[in-house]
Amino acid sequence: MNLEEYIASGILDSYAIGAVSDQEVREVNCLSSIYPEIRKELDELMLSTENYALLHSIEPPAGLKDRIMRQLTFEDADETIVRPLPIDRDLSAEATRPYTYKTSWMVAAAAALAVLFFSYFLITQLQTNQKTMASLRESNDSMQLQLKQLRTSQGQTDQILAMLRQPGARTLELRGNEKAPQGDMLVFWNPSTQQVAVEVKSLPALPADKQYQLWSLVDGKPVDAGVFDAGTAVQKMNRSIGKADAFAVTIEKRGGSPTPSMATLLAMSPVA
Known part of the structure; x- marks a missing residue:
């Protein structure tokens, strides 16, 4: 125009x-x-x-x-x-x-x-x-904010897709145990680049002072893989994971914990 x-x-x-x-x-x-x-x-x-x-x-x-x-x-x-x-x-x-x-x-x-x-x-x-x-103007400002959020989400999705296109990328599905029977999420991991991301399909909402934390198990020892919230958008973890025998999810205080609380373990899946 x-x-x-x-x-x-x-x-x-x-x-x-x-x-x-x-x-x-x-x-x-x-x-x-x-x-x-x-x-x-x-x-x-x-x-x-x-x-x-x-x-x-x-x-x-x-x-x-x-x-x-x-x-x-x-x-x-x-x-x-x-x-x-x-x-x-x-x-x-x-x-x-x-x-x-x-x-x-x-x-x-x-x-x-x-x-x-x-x-x-x-x-x-x-x-x-x-x-x-x-x-x-108010409607336009609201639309601009929504557009910005969509662009941010699209940017994150593009990063995940770029990561998955690289050789060696893997996708793991973690399903909830008896504490979260409807829990369902995906873990995207590339051992070559050591990048990890998650996509929550269904997890219970948490109080404001709590967060989900992802762990990689290496020779039976848990390694912090980052915290995330229960949302539908793909979230990239801020931890590098080069080796993992399995991935697990627990509920921890907001910001994460140095060691997992096994009483709040919701899901775990081995790396095939």
Whole structure:
């Protein structure tokens, strides 16, 4: 999409003064939430339009409404109404002057009221649009955060895939014992690069002060392989494991423990 051509098309100017269709409103709202350039231009136009409306707003003089209503109901007729003249005589300029003055004054007053009402309408529309734009900004910020999280998750997944494509990569499935009968997770391990990652499919949620800890068993001795949380995303461990006869999972205090708590052992699987 050519953003410069779209901005120069004038649709943002029309949007700022409320002269667009419902379809165009939806289009501008959507594009401004996606493209920062369009949103910035629209914000500037909306601010300029609001400043223009406030600068040119007209404060109606005191008693304007009462004077207009008297004129519309032709009160005080003795001061403004034209006296009847004989049919065979032409109306003189002096006789028609009160009527002309009255008509001009009424037109000017009606125009002033129209400008006043339009200014009020425009300011109300601008305030509504500002609230809508604030809501759209919040939605856009939320979408940006979700997008950032997805990109982070995608980056981690790409790292795991790169690790699995290397020669010697292995995938082990660990299923829970009687303490976690529904427990199920995968361990990705590459002895050549000594990288380890886990993917939790199903594990019980833990208190805030607890974490799952992965262990590799080497000649019957447990080696810390890192801690992880019960999530669906692939998590890369921050420990290097070059040798393992089996992998096991226990529940430890947050941050991990130097030795496993065998009473909290949830799963163990040998390396085939």
